[in-house]
Every structure is written in structure tokens, then in C-alpha cells.
Amino acid sequence: MQEVEQILSALEKDNPDIDEMSERVKRAVDLLQACKDKLYSTDEEIKRVFEQLNAQNK
Amino acid sequence: MTLQELNQLVRNNLRQFMPGTYWVQAEVSECKEHFSGHCYLELIQKKEGQDALCAKARATIWANTWQSLGPSFAQQTGTRLASGLQILAEVTVDFHELYGFSLVIRDIDPSYTLGNQAMRRREILKRLENEGVIDQNKELVWPELPRCLAIVSSPGAAGYQDFMRQLTDNDYGFVFHTALFPATMQGQGAASSIIAALDNIVENTVPFDVVVIIRGGGAVADLGCFDDYDLCYYATQYPIPLLTGLGHDKDNAILDRVAHMSVKTPTAAAEYLIDTLLDKAGELDDKADRLVRRANQILENEKLNLHTMPGRVVNRVQDRLMHAKLKVESAKSGLKEQAIHALTQGRQQNTLFASRLSMACRTTFAHETMQIRLFEQSVNSFSPSKMLERGFSLTLHQGKALRSIKEVEEGSIVETRVADGRFTSVVHTKQPNNE
Numbered sequence: 001m002q003e004v005e006q007i008l009s010a011l012e013k014d015n016p017d018i019d020e021m022s023e024r025v026k027r028a029v030d031l032l033q034a035c036k037d038k039l040y041s042t043d044e045e046i047k048r049v050f051e052q053l054n055a056q057n058k
Numbered sequence: 059m060t061l062q063e064l065n066q067l068v069r070n071n072l073r074q075f076m077p078g079t080y081w082v083q084a085e086v087s088e089c090k091e092h093f094s095g096h097c098y099l100e101l102i103q104k105k106e107g108q109d110a111l112c113a114k115a116r117a118t119i120w121a122n123t124w125q126s127l128g129p130s131f132a133q134q135t136g137t138r139l140a141s142g143l144q145i146l147a148e149v150t151v152d153f154h155e156l157y158g159f160s161l162v163i164r165d166i167d168p169s170y171t172l173g174n175q176a177m178r179r180r181e182i183l184k185r186l187e188n189e190g191v192i193d194q195n196k197e198l199v200w201p202e203l204p205r206c207l208a209i210v211s212s213p214g215a216a217g218y219q220d221f222m223r224q225l226t227d228n229d230y231g232f233v234f235h236t237a238l239f240p241a242t243m244q245g246q247g248a249a250s251s252i253i254a255a256l257d258n259i260v261e262n263t264v265p266f267d268v269v270v271i272i273r274g275g276g277a278v279a280d281l282g283c284f285d286d287y288d289l290c291y292y293a294t295q296y297p298i299p300l301l302t303g304l305g306h307d308k309d310n311a312i313l314d315r316v317a318h319m320s321v322k323t324p325t326a327a328a329e330y331l332i333d334t335l336l337d338k339a340g341e342l343d344d345k346a347d348r349l350v351r352r353a354n355q356i357l358e359n360e361k362l363n364l365h366t367m368p369g370r371v372v373n374r375v376q377d378r379l380m381h382a383k384l385k386v387e388s389a390k391s392g393l394k395e396q397a398i399h400a401l402t403q404g405r406q407q408n409t410l411f412a413s414r415l416s417m418a419c420r421t422t423f424a425h426e427t428m429q430i431r432l433f434e435q436s437v438n439s440f441s442p443s444k445m446l447e448r449g450f451s452l453t454l455h456q457g458k459a460l461r462s463i464k465e466v467e468e469g470s471i472v473e474t475r476v477a478d479g480r481f482t483s484v485v486h487t488k489q490p491n492n493e
Contacts, residue, residue, distance in 0.1 A: 001202060001338075004345050011352050018360050025353050032349070035342050038203050039232055039335055046206060046235045049264055053237040057258075058213075 004031045065155035072153045079148050079164060084115075086143045095121030097128065097139070101147075101161065117149065117161040127166060134168035135175065137282035140246060146170035175285070182287050182312055191294040195318050198299045201267040203338055204331055207236045208259045208266040208298070210252055212243045217274030217305050217324035224328035232335045237264070243273040248283035253292050260297060268331070269298050271313070272324035274305020284311030293317060303327030446477040463488045 007028045011021065059067075084101035091097050096118060103113040119127060132138045139145070149161040186192040207225075211218040218238070225234050241255035242248045252271065259269055283289065284304055290312045293300055299318035303326055304311060314320035321327050438444060442452065452475045453460045466472060470485045 001341070004349075008345060008348055008352070011356075012348070015356070015359070018356070021353065021356050025349060028345075028349050032342055032346050035203070035338070038205065039339055039342075042233050043235070046264075050206075050235045050237045053262065053264065057237065057239055 001031075001035060004028050004035075007031075062155050065153070069153040069155065072151055076151050079150050081146055081167075082149050082161070083144070083146050083170070084113075086139065086141050086145060087114075089140050091124070091128075095124065097121075097124045099139075099163070101145075115159065115161050117147070117163050119163045123164060127163075131166055131168050131171075135171045137171075137175065138245065139166070140282065142282075143171055144174040175282075179285050179312055182285060182290065183315065185287065186290060186294060186312075186316065189291075191291065192316055194294045195296055195300050195316055198297070198318060200299055200318060200334075204267040204299075204334055205232070205234050206265065206267045207234055207331070208262075208264075208269045209236055209238050210241050210255045210259075210269060210271045211238065211273060211324075213238060213240050215243065215273060217272050217303070220274070221270070221272050221303070221324035221328045224325050225331065228328075228332045230332070230336060230339065232332060232339075234331070237266075244281075244283065249286035249289040252283070253289055256292065256296060266298055268301050268318075269296070270301045270303070270327055270331075271317070272303045272305070272327055274303070274324050281311050284313040286312075289313060290316050301327055301330065443477070446475065451476045463490060 007024050011024055011028075082101075084103055086099055087102040088100035089097065090099075099117040099119070101115050101117050102111050104110065105112045128139060137143065146167040147161075147163045148165040148167075149163050152160050152162050154160070183192070209218070209221070211221070222236065225236065239255040239258050242251040256269065259266060281304060284302075293313055294316045300316075302311075302314050302317040302320040303322065303324040304314065304320075305323050310320060319330065321330050446452065454473045454475070455466050455470060458465075460466065460472065466485050466488070468485050468488060471482055472485060473480055473482050
């Protein structure tokens with residue numbers, strides 16, 4: 001999240017050339033996607049561990 | 059007199075001389091509800107400032123009293139009648155031939171217990187404050203995305219079900235991972251049971267973002283355990299942020315005070331977590347928007363640049379051409395001038411050179427002539443006739459000029475030429491120069 005903000009402020013501050021821009025935008029999009037994944041999708045690994053835990057704690 | 063008769067006498071006297079009710083302050087040390095519906099207690103009084111007892115009595119609340127007294131006491135004080143509580147009870151004194159001395163409780167004043175509890179709570183809060191730990195759980199960083207949750211609750215509790223339903227059925231599609239760590243959430247042993255569950259959580263290798271402590275559903279409130287000093291101290295030292303939803307609307311429990319965040323109910327706890335993610339989701343959307351807007355802006359600028367590029371290229375080329383032309387022109391005229399200049403100069407130089415050459419030639423010629431003359435003179439002086447005139451003579455043998463004694467033998471006839479004639483002679487002796 002912090003890195004996204006850094007990239008954003010940098011992009012908004014200076015005028016990067018098109019190649020540099022596309023690289024930075026790509027990185028920001030990746031990061032945003034990773035955050036969204038955390039919000040909306042199930043982490044199978046965690047899910048498995050949690051299921052085990054819940055079975056143990058019963 | 060029999061023992062029974064004696065006891066009857068005591069009983070009658072008590073009834074006669076202490077017939078009314080008394081309001082008595084005491085601490086509950088035991089409290090058991092019998093299946094018959096009666097409630098049996100033991101009341102004690104400790105010596106001032108000590109743990110030692112100075113008075114003790116059994117007490118009973120009959121089922122018909124307990125039925126209404128129990129719930130109303132719990133509702134008003136936020137805690138069930140239990141050991142450790144200070145109460146103010148209206149009692150009659152009773153004596154039974156078989157069971158002995160006991161008190162019958164007719165009523166309990168909840169405000170006394172409440173005041174006492176509040177005082178105790180204040181004391182505990184002050185103690186935690188003095189120990190400098192009260193805000194330590196609050197000082198932990200609340201996670202950006204709290205989605206791995208450990209839940210401390212009793213599994214069957216309605217509050218837990220509410221919480222889970224609210225969490226999993228959220229309108230936004232957020233995904234949470236939850237693990238339940240069961241604990242007794244009311245009555246005696248609740249505090250230590252919660253501590254055990256919390257212990258269990260940190261001993262786990264799973265990195266939990268938040269621990270949610272929830273309770274609720276039952277009509278009977280028993281929140282005394284959430285004011286327990288040991289539990290609350292433990293909570294302040296807990297390494298994971300705590301979120302409490304203890305399901306009460308009275309004064310906050312001390313556990314609520316020391317937790318990172320506290321809300322009224324389990325449902326509210328779920329909402330709080332969802333809201334945290336909602337905030338993040340909003341922030342993410344915001345950033346995505348900004349990113350898209352800025353990227354488009356940069357692209358737009360670049361497009362504009364491309365658009366005006368051809369015109370700019372032509373201009374630039376024309377500029378260059380003009381410049382080059384000018385350069386060529388100036389070079390041309392410059393070249394002409396230079397050529398003329400060079401020619402004139404060359405011509406002048408030629409003339410100068412020619413005169414210098416002829417002069418040099420003349421000088422050289424004169425010099426050479428002189429040299430030749432001198433040489434002629436010296437050559438002349440070395441001619442054989444001159445040499446002969448100067449007294450040198452020339453000797454020949456068999457027509458060849460003699461240069462060495464080796465060319466003649468003793469007895470050879472040689473011819474010698476001098477300036478004015480020649481003569482012959484016979485070699486008499488030979489002698490090399492060094493001997």
C-alpha cells in the first residue's frame with residue numbers, strides 16, 4: 001500500500017517518459033491487485049491451516 | 059432435656075427476640091443453586107485489611123425468592139451472584155434443630171454491590187495505570203488488513219454465531235479466515251479459561267492479525283470475569299491487538315478498556331472488522347483511480363507530442379537546411395576571396411622568388427667560378443711538369459712509374475725524368491725506408 005502511494009506521488013509529481021511510466025504503472029497495478037486479492041480471495045494455504053486449527057480446537 | 063428440646067428452645071428464643079429482618083453487609087464466599095431451586099450460600103466477613111475471617115454464616119435464598127431475585131440482581135449489577143461479591147442483604151435469622159444457625163435472604167440491594175464493584179474496578183484500573191501497562195495493547199499497530207482472526211468465545215454461544223454470520227455474509231465479498239479458541243465466558247473460572255485460550259493462540263504458529271473476544275446471547279449477564287485483574291493485566295501484555303464485543307450495554311468492563319478496540323456486541327465486532335476492510339477497499343479504489351487518471355494524462359500528453367511532431371520535424375529540417383545554405387553561401391564567397399587573395403599573394407611571391415632565385419644563382423655562380431679558379435691553380439701546381447720543375451723526379455721501369463722498391467731488382471735499368479730531360483741508370487742497391 002505504501003509502495004503504491006510512493007509510485008503514485010512520484011508519477012503525479014514528475015513527468016516520466018512513456019516507457020518508465022508504463023513500468024511504474026505496471027508495478028502499481030500488480031501491488032493493487034495483490035491487495036485486492038487479500039481482500040476478496042481465499043488464501044488456500046491459510047484456509048487449510050485454519051481448518052486444521054478449528055478441527056483441533058473442537 | 060433432650061438436644062432437640064434445647065435446640066427448639068434456642069430456635070424459639072431467636073424467633074421471639076430477633077423477629078424482624080436485618081440489612082447485613084457481607085461477602086459471598088460460596089454460592090450454589092440447588093436443583094430444587096433454592097440457592098445456598100456462605101457469607102463471610104474478613105478482618106479489616108486481612109484475609110482472615112472474623113465471621114461466617116450459612117445463608118439460604120428460597121426458590122420462590124431466588125426465581126426473581128437472581129435474575130434481577132444479575133441484570134442490575136451485570137454479574138451473577140457469586141463468590142467474591144460484596145452484598146448488602148436483607149435477612150432473617152433462623153435456627154433449625156437439625157441444621158443449625160443460618161440466615162434466610164429475603165432481598166439483596168444491587169446498588170451496594172454495584173458501588174462496591176465500581177470501587178474495585180476503579181482500584182484495578184488505577185493499579186494497571188500505575189503499573190504503566192494499561193494502554194500497551196492499544197499501542198500495538200492495528201493491522202492494515204485484519205483477515206486472519208482468532209476468536210475466543212464459547213462455541214455454542216449465540217453471540218459467536220451472530221459474529222460468524224455477520225462476518226461471512228458481508229455484502230462486499232471480503233474473505234476472512236477465522237479460528238475458534240473455545241473458552242468459558244462466564245462464571246467462575248472464566249478469566250483463567252480465557253487466559254488459557256489466549257495463551258493457546260500465541261503458541262500457535264499461525265500469524266493472527268487480531269484476536270476477537272466475544273460473548274453474548276444469554277439473558278443473564280455475568281461480566282465480573284472481564285474485570286478480573288489477572289485477565290486484564292494479561293490482556294495488556296498480549297502481543298496481538300484485541301477486539302472485544304462482550305455483549306453488554308452497561309459500563310465497559312476493564313477488559314474493554316485495555317483491549318485495542320472494544321464494541322458493544324459480537325455483531326458490532328464483525329461490522330468493525332468489515333468496515334476496516336471497506337476503508338482499505340475504498341483506499342485501493344481511490345489509488346487505482348488516481349493511477350488510471352495519471353496514466354491517461356501522461357499518455358494524452360505524449361499523444362499531443364506525437365501529433366505535433368511532423369510539423370516540428372519539418373520546421374526543424376527547414377531550419378537546418380536554411381542554416382546549411384547560408385553556410386555554403388558564405389563559404390562560397392569566402393572561398394572566392396580567398397582564392398583571389400591566394401592568387402595575388404602567389405603571384406607576388408613568385409616574382410619575389412624569381413628575383414631571389416636569379417640573385418642566388420648569380421651569387422652561387424660567382425662563388426663557384428672563383429672556386430674553380432682556385433682549384434685550377436692548385437691543380438696546376440700539382441701537374442707533373444710543375445712538380446718536376448719544383449725538383450721532384452719521376453722514375454719509370456719498363457715504361458711504368460715506379461712507386462715501390464719491390465718493382466725493381468738490383469741491376470734493373472730504370473729511366474728517370476726530370477724537368478728538362480731524362481736519363482737511364484742501373485739499380486745498384488735497394489733499401490726500404492725503415493732500415
